[in-house]
Amino acid sequence: MKFIHVTDLHLVEESEILWGLKPIETLDACLADIQKHHADAAFVAITGDLAERGEVAAYELLKQRLSTLGLPVLLMLGNHDDRTNFKQVFSDVPLDHGGFVQQVREDHGGVFLFLDTLKGPPSSAGLYTPERREWLSQQLDKAAGRPVYLFMHHPPFSIAHELMDKIMLDDPEEFAALLQGHDVKHIFFGHGHRAVSGVWRGISFSALPSLNHQLPLVGGSVETVYSHEPPAYAVVHVTGEGIIVHNDAFYDRKAATMPADAERGTWY
Incomplete structure (x- = not known):
């Protein structure tokens, strides 16, 4: 199966510029590219920071854009989001028993769990409270040995990033303990505004650049906290043998300086 991972939209009102960029323009280009090249994807997962300030207008703008995508979209919340405003606009999004934005999708023999790690202001860190951990524990038990994707x-x-490591999930050990004994294959996340991948406690993981601004890997390598680097979405293939994650820098993709017929049919 194939699905799409997108993260950190940071939407503001349509005419507004955020850190020198227009978030809606990049989102429009991203959705158009997905429609053109990946209309056969099973779903699109967007892992939080949907809005820059959690405003109703930003969620309404997102809902309008997603209505024409033609693919199921699974939405999560990040530290820039507002859970109350989000639920007001996306009133049909499934919630867990505590009203958190958590849901399950079963596909291709696997269990896909979409988590709510929003702690709330003034903190930008994440939090996974006992009530949310109870829900996750129940879903992991229900998976009954099937592969799980978080x-x-x-x-x-x-993630070995000086700034972002200060605002990771507050309760990592409690979270890690929940996963023990279950077949968790991969964790997809956002927040870091960088392409990151690796293995944590035997579980592979991947993250993406934001659709708007990025965070330089080395603080001080540019004069500002944020940087302008290419946005990307991920095309993920789940196969019988494993997981393949392609990051596609769609916004910066252009033809190379070469004849259109060069290098065709000469590699094999």
């Missing part, structure tokens, strides 16, 4: 905004571990 989606969340905040990483539950250090």
